[in-house]
Amino acid sequence: MGSVEISDIKREFTREDGLTVQAIDGVSLSIADDEFVSFVGPSGCGKTTLLRIIAGLDQANSGMILLDGNRIAGPSPKVGMVFQEYSLFPWRNILDNVAFGPEMRGLSKVERYDLARRYISLVGLEQFEKSYPYELSGGMRQRVAIARALANDPDLLLMDEPFGALDAQTRNKMQSELLEIWGRSKKTILFVTHSVDEAVFLSDRIVVMSPRPGRIRSVVQVPIPRPRDRTASEFGRLRRDVLGLIEEQSRQAND
Amino acid sequence: MGTNTSPGKRSPFWLVISLTAAVIFWQIIADYVVRNKFILPSFTDTLAALVQLWAGGTIWIDIWTSLMHFAIGLLLALAVGVPIGICIGWFERINRLLDPLIEIIRPIPPLAWIPFAIVWFGLTDFSAGFVIFIGSVFPILINTYEGFRSVPRVFVEAGRMLGCTSSISLIRYIALPAALPHLAAGFRIASGVAWMCLVAAEMFGVSRFGLGQKIWWYYNLHQMDSVLVYMLLLGFIGLFIDYLFRYGIDHSLLRWRVGEVN
Numbered sequence: 364m365g366s367v368e369i370s371d372i373k374r375e376f377t378r379e380d381g382l383t384v385q386a387i388d389g390v391s392l393s394i395a396d397d398e399f400v401s402f403v404g405p406s407g408c409g410k411t412t413l414l415r416i417i418a419g420l421d422q423a424n425s426g427m428i429l430l431d432g433n434r435i436a437g438p439s440p441k442v443g444m445v446f447q448e449y450s451l452f453p454w455r456n457i458l459d460n461v462a463f464g465p466e467m468r469g470l471s472k473v474e475r476y477d478l479a480r481r482y483i484s485l486v487g488l489e490q491f492e493k494s495y496p497y498e499l500s501g502g503m504r505q506r507v508a509i510a511r512a513l514a515n516d517p518d519l520l521l522m523d524e525p526f527g528a529l530d531a532q533t534r535n536k537m538q539s540e541l542l543e544i545w546g547r548s549k550k551t552i553l554f555v556t557h558s559v560d561e562a563v564f565l566s567d568r569i570v571v572m573s574p575r576p577g578r579i580r581s582v583v584q585v586p587i588p589r590p591r592d593r594t595a596s597e598f599g600r601l602r603r604d605v606l607g608l609i610e611e612q613s614r615q616a617n618d
Numbered sequence: 619m620g621t622n623t624s625p626g627k628r629s630p631f632w633l634v635i636s637l638t639a640a641v642i643f644w645q646i647i648a649d650y651v652v653r654n655k656f657i658l659p660s661f662t663d664t665l666a667a668l669v670q671l672w673a674g675g676t677i678w679i680d681i682w683t684s685l686m687h688f689a690i691g692l693l694l695a696l697a698v699g700v701p702i703g704i705c706i707g708w709f710e711r712i713n714r715l716l717d718p719l720i721e722i723i724r725p726i727p728p729l730a731w732i733p734f735a736i737v738w739f740g741l742t743d744f745s746a747g748f749v750i751f752i753g754s755v756f757p758i759l760i761n762t763y764e765g766f767r768s769v770p771r772v773f774v775e776a777g778r779m780l781g782c783t784s785s786i787s788l789i790r791y792i793a794l795p796a797a798l799p800h801l802a803a804g805f806r807i808a809s810g811v812a813w814m815c816l817v818a819a820e821m822f823g824v825s826r827f828g829l830g831q832k833i834w835w836y837y838n839l840h841q842m843d844s845v846l847v848y849m850l851l852l853g854f855i856g857l858f859i860d861y862l863f864r865y866g867i868d869h870s871l872l873r874w875r876v877g878e879v880n
Contacts, residue, residue, distance in 0.1 A: 418779060420775055420778065420779070437783070438775075438778040438779050438781075438783060440780070440781045442779065443779065443780075444775075444776070444779040446772050446775070446776060448770075448772045449772075450772045450773065450775075450776040452773060452776075452777075452792070452795070452796075453796075453874055453875070454795040454796070454798065454874045454875075455795075455874075456874075463777075463780050463782075463791075464780040464781055467780055467781035467782045467787070467791075468781055495874045497874070497875075511780070512779070512780075515780060515781065
């Protein structure tokens, strides 16, 4: 479960001076069950807006999103989200953060802590369940955020530059861990990133978007088997191709 | 009393030095410069008055009465200020509806309400409590509102994504805990204002006891040393209350913020 059908999404924002800006103009895409798809593109291409519409946090002006054939109209526990900013609730310890979704679903204390502990151990933070978010490093916090999103067992996991604030080494480590989690839990993942390297390392397909108005420029298949070697020539070639597509977009946008 | 309530691990050395020097200075000025017990009672005069009041006066009833006025006012302010603050902080329409009223009523000094307090509630403890309520409800209300306004959007969105969708649940599980530091700050400011309003409210004779009432009473008897005893009592009890609230709030409610985790 977790196939997504994006059809002809349009989204415009009205600025304070009354001008309307076309953030997304006619984006359509089919995403298969259990697929890992990344969205890349220059700033202002609407990739985060698109993700927020799929999450149900933002509404499109026209078009629709189907998850397993059902229309998405608002946030739903079937869709999990990991944010770029640290979104853990600072007043709850790690265990209670991860148990939040199950708590909202009405599970008893024993049930939700059982569930939360399972996902905390999935991201390898068993010793930290009593810690508060401020005691954790950036990478650990995002691992908890992933565990928290997974604890509701969503069919679709949305990730908005989740590793953007992390240092390069932590970031690489988190990418491998994410692939491992994805392999074990089998979810559809839609992943927004600024890093082409990250997109090539993680994805089955890379969606390159163009700015103003946000459209899909091209969809690149990544045929390299996992685990992927960043230094392999095939990896480098793909990265160069995607980078070329993005740079072409930014050049056109700036002209 | 009160001298060892200073928090932290700093040594009491400077505290002792500072207080001792102030007391000696005070005694010298009173005994050799002013030389008038009515204008400035000395430290020993005040101490003697304290001993006398302790033995034969109504100090404990006064403290008890004042704390009761304080509690009535502050609890009422919490009961009214927090819900209204939440409503105007969370629901934009209620904010637009109530904001003009709040902004008009807020600048009226609490003491200006004393005549109406007496007309409405008579010379009762509740009347004093009402004046204190007026003084402390706005800091609580405004801070609750500010706290709700500054809840990071990502917390609300994360909550919604995890199945916390109704306004009631979002307020209870996300906004209220996130705004708690603001609420705590508002409560502390309110308790300071309440303590100030207390004296004025009691001076108008709403009851026969109370720290503020006694200041006025002993002034009329021209016993300025007793006035000074009650002034210092107000200071020390105020300090103690503030310390108690700060300690209580930081160590229980805001543990996640200050780093006190067991």
